[in-house]
Amino acid sequence: MLNINKTKTNDAVLLSLEGRLDTVTAPLLENELKELLPGTSALTLDFGKLEYISSAGLRVLLSAHKAMAGHGSMELIGVNDTIMEIFEVTGFSEILNIR
């Protein structure tokens, strides 16, 4: 189960994720990002209500990070301890912009 809430202001996009970002739900976010990224220069992902992220979710974040690296910025907000630990274990905390 994953709910994606989208708020768009000019070329800045805020995506609020709620639920689990795993093998089943990661393609939802991937498709959403595929549509959004070309016209977006500032992407913010709100992880405030995200309970869990699996390696499939990490893969989507990584490809988004790479895509944004060329023409804008991507940052994560509201990351809770559980997910922060996953980021730290996997080393993602070193490359992602987490506020």
Added chain:
Amino acid sequence: MKAEKEKRKGGILLQVATLFAIGVLATGLITFITQHVRSDANVKLQAEVRSAEIANEVGAAVREYPAYRWLLNYWYEHGEELEIEYDVDYGEGTLTEGKYQSFIGRNPGLQFKYLGKTAISALPEEDQKLYAEIAYTWLIARINQIKEIYHIDYLFCVLTEEPYDQQFFLFSGAEPGAVRGTNYEEIYPLGVVVSVSDSQREAMKSACEHDSHLANAGGYVDYYSFLCSVGEKKALIGLTYSLAGLTEDIDAQTWRGTAFAMVYQITLSLICLVVIYLVVLSPLGKVQKNIRLYKQTKDSEEIAKNLADVDPHNEIGQLSEDVVDLARELDQHIERIGTITAEKERIGAELQLAGRIQASMIPQVFPPFPDRHEFELYALMDPAKEVGGDFYDFFLIDDDHLCLVIADVSGKGIPGALFMMVSEVILRSCAMLGRGAAEILTKTNEGICSNNQAGMFVTVWVGILELSTGKLTAANAGHEYPALKRADGSFELLRDKHGLVIGAMPGVRYREYELQMEPGDKLFVYTDGVPEATAADNSMFGKERMLEALNEDPAASPEQLLGHVRRAVDGFVKEAEQFDDLTMLCVEYKGRKQE
């Protein structure tokens, strides 16, 4: 089921036939009722016509005597004085014939039949009496004939006057041999006076006012017809007869009509049934038979051939065509499903083979180095699908260095497995070149990043154990924390230095750390399939439970430890489907024995 189907055969014909039978009965009933109602009206009309005819004939017989009014009056006034001979017809040798001879003898030249009132009045008293007696007898003869011809029960002429409560009988018709008198079943002679019932009074009054009156009750007709006035009084002809004959005739007609209507209806129904059978049921049965045939043979062309001669111009023809089309489509579907199933089986077989190849890539024989006593090692890999994305590996780089690897690819299934194979080959090659743990990861990352189209990555923990000293040099590329147990302690997570997962970014430099292992120390590494094993309610196994399982028995060997964790995970997820690969490796350092 089959018996039930057989029983339903011919159901429509039976249903329609039942409806037709009900229709035939209804037609019969309606025809009978309408005919009967009409015949009742018929009877009344015919009775009226017949009664009027008879009354007219009687009236004509009376009016043959030009002086009939005089006669009626004379009979009334002198009834008791007259010597009347009844019911003798016009026969020879009768008293009346003698009277006539004597009347003619005394009054030669007189035309008896055509005597007018004036001529009679001029006759002497005695001849007037004779004339009245003779005319009476002759009239009775005539009335008797009429009665006989028409089968009338009672035929008579009476005088009455307001208020019509009495009848003076002038003359009555009788059968030959009937007795004249006033007793029961005797025919009234001249001069009998009777009081009448209310209904008869009304009937006579009505006849006087409207010329005639007919009453029809109990199968008998009572009819009065006005003849003429005689002074203050009115002469009425009365007749009574049974309708039995007439009713029988008409009843027979009613029955004949009803029977004809029913026969007509039955014939039509039979024709309809035959048409329904030929046009509907027979072809429908054929379609049904062929549907069943198709169920058995699955041969659409055979039923297409069988159904080719069903008339295509009606609904059943269309049904038949639809059935054939459906059968053909079904054939195609079955064929397609067969192909798909074969394809699936082929893929399944290939996957199984792929799984075996993958499994053969990692060491699976335990104990792996029976002649080495410095360490004891056990590992386990359980993919969620035929092929997995996890792997462990261990090998001796040289006589003194044991390399340990555990890794988890970000994808599962075939992509994960392919990525896993590539990662493992590169890792092992780098390790065999005698590099340090960090360098192995750095080189592997470069190798994978150089051509990572799918954007996949792999987490790797790699450790090199120096068997002579127990010094462990390890590096971690985004992998789960290892769990370490000192000889006299319990398992705890080792929060080691972490680098980014391999394959994410090129040019990452990994750092390694050192760890001194003493004899009896155990190191447990695993993939996230263990802590993230998920029960049906979405709760996760977690690292706490994992540590609990590891600490269950401080003296357990690596093989036993893996068994404990495995059982704990199974007990936790219960029936839920295993979603992630489950991979673990445990090594116990025993130290180099002084020999």
